[in-house]
Amino acid sequence: MIFKKTDLEDAYIIELERLGDSRGFFARAFCENEFANHGIDFSIVQANTSYSAKKHTLRGMHYQDKPYQEAKLIKCTKGAIFDVIIDMRMDSPTFKQWEGIELSEQNRKMLYVPEGFAHGFMTLEDETEVYYPVTQSYTPGAEKGIRWDDPAFNIQWPAPAEIVSEKDESWPFYENTVDKELRHQL
Template structure:
């Protein structure tokens, strides 16, 4: 685990366009290192969420198999969220979120020690993300997407429940979670 990880960051890759379309560099080791992101990505994931308002999260992997993630939406739009779950952090239980879309091309970097989740804002959303460790079922964890102590302002229409997996319906509340993630001295900050 990176002892001095940066907080979650919104990444805005530059697009170079012409009459044919555009080109963008979604990951460059040196560019990310200049932002303080020095992890090595070893696994890429790709999900399709068919129904609008599918909610996936809030997920993480526990040490020694924690995962930094670099998330982007390649079709549709999502509301992507990171929640600080590092014990002793002055921003424990606080969250940041951003709309990621195929159109805006933005990405969210989520370091180890943060729970991650997203809500699809359109049907048939595709999300890809890079991870700094491979999937380890014995280290799979999560917390409730609707925990009132966290208070995520999910952009759901009034009275519309999200589509959830069976696992996400029964995740523990933050108050019942004994965090194995240490605070590294870097509090969560608003996304800019």
């Protein structure tokens, strides 16, 4: 496994270290020891799959409140996505910064999303599937989100969003409510 730091504190792009021969290749997609060597405690308690039928479907930006914050390991198993994370940790040097990366079945990259980050993605192809183990169980009362088009972050999506759920359209803008909620948690 090849860990590459992103511009955001504690987030990594993970590439497979392939051992190939005439059959194809073998690679570890997860290793507790490799994660620990990078200072990451990643104990999987739930794994999720997302399927989107249409290109330019947008999902996000989601996170869970303390004490139910979750880390995620995002992998696109079919199709392609533009995956976006926002550092929502007020004590982080990269607080309120975002980063986007293309994950696809072709590039086989993964994105490690630390606790305290908002996460979302846009599909770049029809019939896209995403698989992601997480470190916390889904907790409905702790579920939060911010608008995917929030001017506080100015995320540069690769295309206009064509399909967005009502729930994701109804998340608040950061400056209106989220900032106050985060400050209250400190």
